[in-house]
Amino acid sequence: MMVTFLNLVVISGILIGLIAGSSNDFRSHYSGDVFIKPKTEYKVIRDADKIVGIAKGLPEVVDISTRYLLPVSLENDYKKELSENKSKNISSTILAGITPADEDKVTGLSSFLVEGDFLSEDDTDKILVGSSLLSQYSDALSQNTIKNVKIGSKLRMTIGDNFHDVIVKGIIKIKVGDVSQRIFMNKKHMLNLIQLNKNDASEIAITIDPKTESAYIKESLQNSNIDKSALVQTWEEAQGKFFKDLSSTFTILGNVIGTIGLVVASITIFIVIFINAISRKKFIGILKGIGVSGSTIRYSYLFQSIFYATIGSLLGLMLLYGILVPYFDKNPIDFPFSDGILAVTAAGTTWRLGLLFLATLIAGFLPAQIVIRRNTLDSILGR
Amino acid sequence: MLNAKNITKTFITGEVEQKVLKGIDFSVEGGEFVSIMGRSGAGKSTLLYILSLLDETPSGQVFIKNEEITLLSGDEAVSYRLNNFGFVFQEYALLPELNALENVALPLLMRGQKRKSAYEIAKKALEQVGLENKLENFSSQLSGGEQQRVSIARAVAHNPKIIFADEPTANLDTQRACEIMNIFIDLNKKGQTIVMVTHELEYAKATHRIIELRDGLTVNDRRILDPKMLLCKL
DSSP states (O other): OOHHHIIIIIHHHHHHHHHHHHHHHHHHIIIIIIIEETTTTTTSBHHHHHHHHHHHHTTTTTEEEEEEEEEEEESSSTTTTOTOOOOOOOEEEEEEEEOHHHHHHHHHHGGGGEEOOOOOOOOOOEEEGGGGGGGGGSSOHHHHSSSOOOOEEEEEEEETEEEEEEEEEEEEEOOOOHHHHHEEEEEHHHHHOOOOOOOBBBBEEEETTTTTTTTHHHHHOOOTTTTTEEEEEEEEHHHHHHHHHHHHHHHHHOOOHHHHHHHHHHHHHHHHHHHHHHHHHHHHHHHHHHTTTTHHHHHHHHHHHHHHHHHHHHHHHHHHIIIIHHHHHHHEEEEEEEEEEOOOOOHHHHHHHHHHHHHHHHHHHHHHHHHHTTTTTHHHHTT | OOOEEEEEEEEEEETTEEEEEEEEEEOOTTTTTTEESSSSSSSHHHHHHHTTSSSSSSEEEEEETEEGGGOHHHHHHHHHHHHHHEEEEOOOOOOOOHHHHHHHHHHHHHTTTOOHHHHHHHHHHHHHOOOOTOOBBBBBSSSHHHHHHHHHHHTTTOSEEEEEESSSTTSSOOHHHHHHHHHHHHHHTTEEEEEESSSOOHHHTTEEEEEEEEETTTEEEOOOSSSOOOOOOO
């Protein structure tokens, strides 16, 4: 019964947690709680400083990071002459111009450094490289990676028709694809490299007080006469429909597996109670013979099923909340695209507990009913 | 006290019908000790099961104090048994998880008696059958004769109108069987109505009346003029 309870809660919890972990990472390390990007018909968010100013005026807003994105190519070994059949050691990627301190406050980017150092405000030609762009951090089948990049490597970054030499200062490894496939540069220096309107931005990520709903901040910003080019989203909206569909899919999958577990548990309880009742049919007959009513006997079997369910559930709950949840919180499962947590909620657990008890009651009631309905005399005489 | 009219019973096995009881009529007075005799297959146990409402598919009528109990539904019959009948089975029918005291107290508890009172009554009933020193013993710790005494104590504890006993001495040696019979005789002397199935003429002679069955019919119904306590060898 304990295993059934865990099967009901843990399997679906892990499946949902797989997506929940990914979703949490996306929110914590990329989008923030409120995310602003250009509407489809615009290339950039105009008048970003005004938006940042309005956001900073909201007491619930904690930190803000603005990013400017540009498509670039990054080439290593560009000074080497290539033989005819060798291709360039080059990768296409997105350059994100950031204010390092702001970005770190919003996304904790520096904590994902696996090599080198984080950007400082004074860095000019230094970049951070997402590990997904580097062959040594990607599997052999990965396309679009650069080989032999180390801390201090000098790479050629091409923006449009212009190229600039940049030095790798750090390597970032994170499971959020939008981050690990980028390179990062000090926005101040990026604006020196190419002619950009410094009042424009490609993304604005905002973190807010945990007690505040993202939707509230979104509404506040929308009502503040911000530029029409800005699309304000909650972190959930920023993740898009695919994420939501994926989460629903895994929830359904978890429920299907849980239901199979529930059916197996019901059959097990049925068999246990049925064998118990059949092997004791003579004594049930005696009980009826001396005047114990069928309903009293039925209650005793229902009590037996509830006892199994209660003990199993209690053990399961202790194991779940005492060991499994704290363990997976500290040691998330290392899935390729997320750190999977055990997503269990009190409401979900209560619902599943209710289901388990209902199934157990039915599974206990049926065999008891079958045996009780037998002729009393036949039961006593073993006929 | 008990009036049985046109009791019939047919067993059907596949396409074979066997009429075990072919229309039995008789009555039992209050305070009477009646034995039903007959050869194996004569239908005596079947008759007892019908009279005591254990057989849920009888044909015929059984009246207790002019109330037709054969009309009672399943649950009503169970409740009627609990409140009005005591039953002593050939194989004792004790619940192995319960000790002697608990086995006797169970029907009392089921009748809604308070635990303390039920246990006091059960204890007295066990004292009545000479088991005051075996109250805590489980059936596995009791001899056959002792188990049958517990069974009798359970049957009498709630002062039933009638005790039905189905060959209560059949599994016991002569000495134990004699002791059990004397317990029944003693109970009857105190006014208890008893209907007992037996195939031992010696024990039947210790009752007021012998009803003899043969081939599903009553062939003899005679009164014993002077039933006596049996002398059991030590």
